[in-house]
Amino acid sequence: MAEERRFRSASGALIALRRRQHSASCRELAVRGPRLQLRSLSAATSAVWLAAYGLFALSENSMVLSAAIFITLIGLIIYLHFMKIDQESLLVIGSLGIQVTSSYASGKESTTFIEMGQVKDVVINEAIHMQKVIYYLCILLQDPDDPQGVSEVVPLFQSSKPRLDCLIEVYKSCQEILEKRKTAPQSS
DSSP, X not given: OEEEEEEEBTTSOEEEEEEEEEETTEEEEEEEOOOOOHHHHHHHHHHHHHHHHHHXXXXXXXXXXXXXXXXXXXXXXXXXIIIOEEEEEEEEETTTEEEEEEEETTSOEEEEEEXXXXXXXXXXXXXXXXXXXXXXXXXXXXXXXXXXXXEEEEEOOTTTOBOHHHHHHHHHHHHHHHHHHHHSOOOO
């Protein structure tokens, strides 16, 4: 069963949260950010090419136009392959762990898996950024030397930056599974 709701990001852009429950202890939560806008991409490309044409008209060197086209295409490939993230997802499996996946506009995916034994908790944290308070979801990893301590904080949804209302939905889903894991009898 999949359910999708619309929210806003910290910058005000429209984002979508898709929740899919695979079983009682397995849930997938995906935040899809705004798609690449062809209008803004065309405007940036046109500005670079017009500036290059102006330089060409002044210098009468055709290398300026070739370089502008080359730089624009390389820049676009780098942006789509390494920077523009379309979707960030969180797959929480109570008995195994948490898988964090980022899907880029070029189709590339980056995945990180955290074993459930390393997970201390999932929390909503706050930070001050540019004179405003922003909230973010993070996974606290348990310190192997100190069971009460935290060894690392893994922030989630860094590209889409959902607002607090969306983060609360994700937090509640994660906590339901984490609570089931804590109350389940431990097998030795």
